Amino acid sequence: MDYTVRSGIPADDPTLIRHYRALWESYGVDPANIKDDAEDVTLNFILSGRRDYELASFFAEADGVAVGSLACQVEHLPYPDVTVPSFRKHGYIWSVFVEPGARRNGVAAALVQAGIDYLKSIGCTKAVLHASDAGEGVYLAAGFTIAKEMRLDLAEQQAQPDRVKR
Numbered sequence: 001m002d003y004t005v006r007s008g009i010p011a012d013d014p015t016l017i018r019h020y021r022a023l024w025e026s027y028g029v030d031p032a033n034i035k036d037d038a039e040d041v042t043l044n045f046i047l048s049g050r051r052d053y054e055l056a057s058f059f060a061e062a063d064g065v066a067v068g069s070l071a072c073q074v075e076h077l078p079y080p081d082v083t084v085p086s087f088r089k090h091g092y093i094w095s096v097f098v099e100p101g102a103r104r105n106g107v108a109a110a111l112v113q114a115g116i117d118y119l120k121s122i123g124c125t126k127a128v129l130h131a132s133d134a135g136e137g138v139y140l141a142a143g144f145t146i147a148k149e150m151r152l153d154l155a156e157q158q159a160q161p162d163r164v165k166r
Contacts, residue, residue, distance in 0.1 A: 001062055001105040005114050008057030008069070010050075016057050017042045019069045019097035026097075027132065049073045054122050058114040060098070060107045067102035070111040071095045072119055075128055091119030093129040096138075108138045116142065 008016065017039050024034060035041060049055030053073040060068035075092035093115045098107045119127050128147075131139050140146075 001067075001102060001107075003060045003062040003067060003102070003105070003107060003110075005058055005060050005110045007114075008059050008071075012057060012059060012066070012069075013043060013046055015059065015066045016046065016069050016071060016095065019066075020071075020095045023095060023097045026134075046071070052076075056115075056118045058111050058118075060102070060111055062102065068098035068107040068111050069095065070097075070115050072115040072127075074122070074124065085123060085125075087125070089124050090126045090128050091115075091122070091124035093119075093127055096129070096135060108135065109141065112138060112142045 020042050021034070021038060025031070046055060046057075049071070053076055055071060055073035057069060057071045059066045070093060072091055072093040075090040077090075081088070093112065096108060096111060096115075098111075116127055127144070129139060129144070131144070
């Protein structure tokens with residue numbers, strides 16, 4: 001498959017939004033669990049990212065049709081960042097999506113490399129992402145390593161209080 005990767009522009013937002021929703025559906029998320037205003041929520045996130053977090057998007061196109069996309073930006077931390085950017089400025093890659101018919105042609109790898117190159121260009125010291133099982137091999141091949149993150153399912157804990165250690 002012949003394709004090119006290019007930087008996104010605001011006119012591409014509807015495609016990025018469509019791909020982001022398709023990403024969640026590809027994870028098997030029941031559409032009933034996706035907000036009715038998901039497109040507006042995603043657009044607002046994109047606009048905020050452009051304004052405050054140096055968001056960029058990239059698109060893979062084959063015959064003038066977007067077959068994949070990626071968005072990345074400076075990571076917005078959920079805690080106070082007390083370090084200087086030269087020490088810790090993390091970029092976050094999100095919404096890596098490739099249309100099913102274009103998969104296994106290097107599209108995801110090319111998009112990820114475009115995202116990495118962009119994050120380097122804005123001075124990021126690390127790139128971070130959350131990998132799906134399907135994408136893990138792409139990210140490992142690009143040089144990402146598996147990092148430690150711990151999670152606790154609070155909904156499950158509330159549903160089964162007898163499983164909580166005291």
